[in-house]
Amino acid sequence: MKKRPGPYHHSSSCAHKRNKMSSLDATCTDLASLLECPVCFDYVLPPILQCQSGHLVCSSCRPKLNCCPTCRGPLGNIRNLAMEQVANTLKFTCKYNSSGCALTLTCAEKTEHEEQCQFRPYSCPCPGASCKWQGPLEQVMPHLLSAHKSITNLTGEDIVFLATDINLPGAVDWVMMQTCYGHNFMLILEKQEKYEGHPQFFAVVQIIGSPKEAKNFAYKLELNGSNKRKLTYEASPRSIHEGVAAAINGSDCLIFDPSIAKLFADHGNLGINVTISQI
Structure with missing residues (x-):
């Protein structure tokens, strides 16, 4: 008569599997550590280039370097196909792991995820370079409310953004907050x-x-003047991750010169109708 395997035998089998999986995870972690950039300590992902001695550096740090940070030799343009194959078989922790993100990702997933990771730090979205604050997305509005109290905050999907004294010389910026659909927008x-x-003048949301x-979401900016004059611009809002500098430099916003502004202004004050809509 055959005996059934007892619970001790079954438990030993599960423990063996756990030990095997743990060993496999440790091996993957060890392999991933070989792809650590010596400059920023993020991972070096394909396409992987090496110096003449075989040292690696990530694609973000590479353009900033004049020589290999490990051996000080020339960086060169040698592809390391073997390490690329290794990288494509591994999973990597998110670069914001220390801030709370627990995901592990493939090479193909990592870059896209980190662009939208909820744990990534955001800079203060106010224009200009005076405020150096950085923090998680959920702390951006509390920061604005406490550190930038002069910014007006209006509620509703259709508001009027009033820019005063537009004839002031030099570089000037005007900022207003708009709250609607459970989200906050900066004009x-x-x-x-x-x-x-x-x-x-450059206007963007x-x-x-x-x-x-x-x-x-989509937004519409509209200037209305006498004699049925109207100037309208519609687009999707920028994320504060992208910022507005890229929109302005790429002319991806409402643009008009001072002579046009005078046609729509009233004693140096310019009203811009702002409408936010859900897509």
Whole structure:
């Protein structure tokens, strides 16, 4: 008569599997550590280039370097195909792991995830370089409310953004917050000279949220003047991760010069109708 395997035998089998999985995880971690960038300590992902001695550096740090940070030799453009194959078989921790993200990701997933990771630090979205604050997304609005109390916050999907004294010389910016659909939006009007001697106005809306959240909304900016004059611009809001500088530099916003501003202004004050809609 055959005996059934007792509970001790079954438990030993499970323990063996756990030990095997634990050993496998440790091996993957050891392999991933070989792909650690010596400069920023993030992972070196394909395409992987090495110096003549075989040392690696990530694609973000590489353009900033004049020589290999490990051996000081020339960086070169040698592809390390073997390490690329290793990298494609592994999973890596998110670069914001220390901030609370517990995900492990493949090479293909890592970059896209980190662009929208809820644990990534965000910079203060106010224009200009005076505020150096950085923090998680959920702390951006509390920061704005406590550190930038001069910014007006209006509620509703259809509001009027009033920019006063638009004839002031030099670079000037106007900022207002708009709350609707359970989200917060920052409206920015900047006066600057992209080309010397030619001041222009740039108006753009950004969401206090991720690029993924930004895709759910659209905004419309409208200037209304006498004699049925109307100037309208419609687009998707920028994420505060992208910032507004890229929109302005790429002319991806409402742009008008001072002569156009005068047609719509009233004694140096310019009203811009702002409408936020869900897509």
